[in-house]
Amino acid sequence: MLEEPAIVVKKIINKGSQQIWVTAAQQSACAGCLQKAACSSHALGGVLKRKPVRVDAAMPLDIGDHVLVCIDEKHLLRAALTLYLLPLIALFIGAGLAESWLTATQYSDIGLAISAFASLMLALLFIKQTQPHCLPRPWISKKISQKIAIAYERLGD
Numbered sequence: 001m002l003e004e005p006a007i008v009v010k011k012i013i014n015k016g017s018q019q020i021w022v023t024a025a026q027q028s029a030c031a032g033c034l035q036k037a038a039c040s041s042h043a044l045g046g047v048l049k050r051k052p053v054r055v056d057a058a059m060p061l062d063i064g065d066h067v068l069v070c071i072d073e074k075h076l077l078r079a080a081l082t083l084y085l086l087p088l089i090a091l092f093i094g095a096g097l098a099e100s101w102l103t104a105t106q107y108s109d110i111g112l113a114i115s116a117f118a119s120l121m122l123a124l125l126f127i128k129q130t131q132p133h134c135l136p137r138p139w140i141s142k143k144i145s146q147k148i149a150i151a152y153e154r155l156g157d
Contacts, residue, residue, distance in 0.1 A: 002076065005144065006069045008061050009052050020061055020140065021052035022069055056139040067140045075136035087123045094119025 010021035055069055098115030102108045 002071050002073060003141070004069050006055075006067055008063055008065045008067060011061065011063055018057065018060070019054060020057045021054050022067065022140075023052050054137065056137055059140070059143060061140070061143065066144050068142050068144055069138045070141045071136060071138040079136065083127065086127060087120055090123030091116050091120045 004024060006022035006024050008020055009023050012019040053069075057067075061067065095112055095116035097119075098112045102111045
């Protein structure tokens with residue numbers, strides 16, 4: 001399980017349920033670390049730093065709270081395979097089908113390229129339509145103090 005300290009930046013309450021958005025806590029030592037290519041903290045922190053991410057939380061939280069955000073590694077791997085391999089496989093299938101159906105003419109390469117591009121776009125559209133249902137969202141495992149968040153960041157590096 002990948003864990004990353006984060007800070008709650010937005011909270012919306014609708015009919016008793018809450019929606020929480022978080023950003024990664026400051027990771028000062030990651031920039032100078034030689035192991036950041038293989039580090040799961042750096043990978044998850046890179047995603048969280050770009051923009052606020054909506055996470056699931058069962059506990060009451062306020063803006064500014066320090067929390068520990070988790071995501072299961074197998075779900076992350078499945079999402080990566082879906083986002084990278086599915087479009088690539090669709091591209092090759094589209095090109096292969098076009099090559100087998102089209103006769104060898106002067107413009108068959110254009111038809112092959114159009115077919116490959118169309119199958120790639122269909123795969124990307126499929127991923128976009130099924131993303132909310134298939135790709136996992138991270139969740140908040142626990143609320144932590146600011147001192148623990150800083151110590152956790154140092155241990156992760």
